Amino acid sequence: MASKAVDPTSLSNPHECKVKNLSWNFRADFERKVLDGAVDLHAESQQNGVKELIVDTKNLTIKRVVSAQDPSQVLSFTLAPQHDVFGSALSIKVGGDAGLKQGEQIAVRIEYETSPSPAALAIQWLNASQTAGKKHPYLFTQCQAIHARTMVPCQDTPSVKTPYQAKVTVDSPLTALMSAVPVGEPTLSADGKHRTFAFEQSVPIPSYLIALAVGALVSRDIGPRSKVWSEAEMVDAGAHEFAETEKFISIAENLVGPYVWGRYDILLLPPSFPYGGMENPCLTFVTPTLLAGDRSNADVVAHEISHSWTGNLVSNLTWEHFWLNEGFTMFLERKILAAIHGDKYFDFDSILGWKHLQDDIDHFGPTNPLTNLMPKLENIDPDDAFSSVPYEKGFTLLVYLQQLVGGAKLFDPFFRAWIEANHYKCVTSYDFKTFFHEYFASKVDKATLDKVDWDAWFNTPGMPIVKPEYDTSLADASNQLAARWIAGGADISSATDMEGWTAKQILQFLDKILDAEVVPVSTIEKMDSLYKFTASRNAEIRFRWYQLGLKVNWEPVVAPTLEFITSQGRMKFVRPLYRALYKSSVGKERAIETFKQHRDSYHAICAKLVAKDLHLA
8 A cells, every 4th residue: 555655734754754652641721721741652763864753733832852761861853933734843853863773663752732722723622601511611622634733743644543542631520531442440639639531542543533522521321332421411312312323333343344443432512513523433523413302413423433444444545535534434324324224215315415515516616626536735724625525526436336336236345345455554546446446357347447537536626527326216205395396385385295204305305495596585484484494403404494595585594593603613504604694685794793703612623714704814
């Protein structure tokens, strides 16, 4: 596999001296809002004559660097001028005048502290008033894609995977959790004011999967290897919503092999968490916007579980190959859900995904190179490139290949073989192409395999070059009802048309209405009087409904939209709705005013990107 590729988003030098283990000991200082401590980096020289270990940092105060084996030996270091996006390279002198020999191992200890938010983009500190319990502060981290360097000095590239150990000291009575397995029970300081927790992640992981949360946290068992963690006020709702977790894991194991991580716990975070979920090993982070009461949004958990194989176990070498994480994860997620709901569900959810992809392509522009499956990220912040493209365009390529070789009966064993062949490795799109041809060389005729235009799939912007054929039967009722409304809806007088529908069918209906060129305000008003969309508890339904209302400049939808985007910080919802408000004739000024008032309540990643959406940055 390719191992010497340069990651354009990292300033480190793993091709010369590669970190092999990370051991971290620190305190979460809520008063100053910093992490303060030290990290030991164990590294191995990849060639002869290496004189520097270079790691990524951003907005860190480096106090000193010493030998981890002999802390009395102070090591010389330099901190390069800071790049706005990629931070500062920390270069540590190693190996003396001759440098290290290939294979020689070293261990350095970096004593440092982080900056307060928002300079430490990975960390969000919440005051007690911002939590559900209102009594204790809270912090959580989000390192993907390149923000681990704002939390800990590291080689912040997915091409470097290491085990890690950590000891974290927090104020009593708070609880710390990490993307690792707890070691023993927490210890209490002599004065009773602090608790120290120990963790170990024995499976090598990239830096973006290092995660930390500290708060007044309690748990409920939801399976033989799973708990849901949250503040006490939300934990029971989370236990109900995510009760199918073990079923998802068991189905995934049948599809792609054993689950290697031991625990699979879920942390239900405060509303400002900027994503639907984050696949931190052993401890998936999820947003409270999943709490619909009917488990209709639990597919996000199936997605994060899938990452235990696709992304966490088999990882993209750089962010330019991100589709190998997310496209594969969408494919496995839909396989899991199809095993529960039937094969037609796979196609139905794919249709919804195609619409999500089209929306993002429309936003970026169909010729924007960031809509390539393999975007070039030289001097580009990966956050600016984030969209559904690696998810849904990558998924579409896999579906195309599945249909090309003869269906799931042949493709499912290939998918499992790919994962088993690449456990613990970092891979590129070209590795996948090679593996695909080698695997099917004796199973499918060459003329069929040669039909795949890999260059076009990888490097053509816009929508996929081929749209697979999907079974539309689960979408038909939604499409037919939407057509009646688009035609005027004169024959519709009750809500019985939607009786027995799933939330996904309602989403398909709303997607079709959103696609219509013209929808009169009177139609929107009648629709809401029948279906009560404005009062829905389902965040996905509310999101589509608010988009639709703003599209037609329906003023009554502005207030609930503003309430929605200030009560949670999930970027999937917040960014498009701010953009829709800005574009509308009824909400532009209120969008800007609202964002300025609430900016500090959003995660720093979300605030940074919304500011760009509103042309404030």
